[in-house]
Amino acid sequence: MASGKGRFALPPPKWRQSGQEPDYRFSLANERTFLAWIRSALAMMAGGVVLVQFATQLSPRWLVAWTGLALTGLAGLMAVLAYRHWRANEIAMRHARPLPPSVASAVVSAWVALVAVVMAATLWPH
Amino acid sequence: MRDPGLQSERTALAWRRTALGVLANALLLIRAGLVGDHTLPLASGLVMLGAAGATQCFSVWRRRALSRAESAAAPAAALAVLAAVTAGCAAAALLVIVLDAGPGG
Numbered sequence: 505m506a507s508g509k510g511r512f513a514l515p516p517p518k519w520r521q522s523g524q525e526p527d528y529r530f531s532l533a534n535e536r537t538f539l540a541w542i543r544s545a546l547a548m549m550a551g552g553v554v555l556v557q558f559a560t561q562l563s564p565r566w567l568v569a570w571t572g573l574a575l576t577g578l579a580g581l582m583a584v585l586a587y588r589h590w591r592a593n594e595i596a597m598r599h600a601r602p603l604p605p606s607v608a609s610a611v612v613s614a615w616v617a618l619v620a621v622v623m624a625a626t627l628w629p630h
Numbered sequence: 631m632r633d634p635g636l637q638s639e640r641t642a643l644a645w646r647r648t649a650l651g652v653l654a655n656a657l658l659l660i661r662a663g664l665v666g667d668h669t670l671p672l673a674s675g676l677v678m679l680g681a682a683g684a685t686q687c688f689s690v691w692r693r694r695a696l697s698r699a700e701s702a703a704a705p706a707a708a709l710a711v712l713a714a715v716t717a718g719c720a721a722a723a724l725l726v727i728v729l730d731a732g733p734g735g
Contacts, residue, residue: 517706528701532637535704539644545716546651549723553658556727557665569731573724580720587713591706 519591523598534593541586544612549579562626571622578615582608638696645689648712653682655719662726671729674722681715 552575555568562568585608592604656678663672688708695702 514705514707516703520703520706525701525703528703529637531701531703532641532696535709536641536644538709539648542712542716543648543651545720546648546655549720550651550655550658553655553662553723553726556731557662565731569727572727572731576720576723576727580717580724583713583716583720586716587710590709 519595519598523595524600526594526597530597531594534590534597537593538586538590541582541589541608545579545582545586548582549576552576552579564626567622567626571619571626574615575619578612582612635697635700638693638700641696642689642693645685645692649682649685649689652678652685652715652719655723656682659719659722659726662730666726666730668726668729671722671726674719678715678719678722681712685712 552572555562555575556572559568589604589606589608596603656675659671659675659678661675662668663670663675692702692704
């Protein structure tokens with residue numbers, strides 16, 4: 505039950521004080537899933553910045569800029585949703601409820617496909 | 631069958647990989663801030679640099695906590711801070727794109 509770590513322990517948030525401590529393997533898997541989403545977000549925003557800053561031969565520039573904005577915007581949203589999803593999963597596990605559904609994967613897949621189509625359009629010779 | 635402790639290693643490695651991702655974005659932001667002479671992205675990049683170091687330190691600390699007790703729960707505050715830092719980085723990256731693409735695009 506303890507989530508304190510000696511000198512630097514903060515009191516656990518309220519949602520961690522109700523229900524039962526989940527199987528640690530599921531908690532660790534949940535934690536790694538969160539980190540995977542964060543890394544995905546970091547990769548997307550890096551992609552957006554690199555696209556706009558380094559792919560200078562691509563045109564039209566306005567489309568490249570909007571694609572970069574779309575990537576970095578989604579990355580920021582993904583980071584926030586990652587934490588909320590981790591927390592919701594922990595709470596569900598604490599109360600032996602099924603994990604809440606997440607549309608995140610579908611949204612990200614659709615977004616990435618859209619960006620790929622747009623990029624193909626910018627590379628089309630014209 | 632008892633898990634021989636590979637879960638804790640995977641978890642610590644996941645934090646390390648995340649620290650690397652934060653570092654890469656920090657360098658991108660710093661570069662963008664320096665090249666384009668934008669102070670806010672540069673400052674954000676430096677903050678991210680600190681965050682990368684902090685994340686790496688956290689991965690070591692987490693490893694130790696997990697080796698003491700495999701059931702050691704991740705402090706929610708740490709995850710919240712990481713998510714906030716990532717979102718802030720995205721905002722800075724957005725700013726970079728807007729600033730650089732502004733006049734021409």
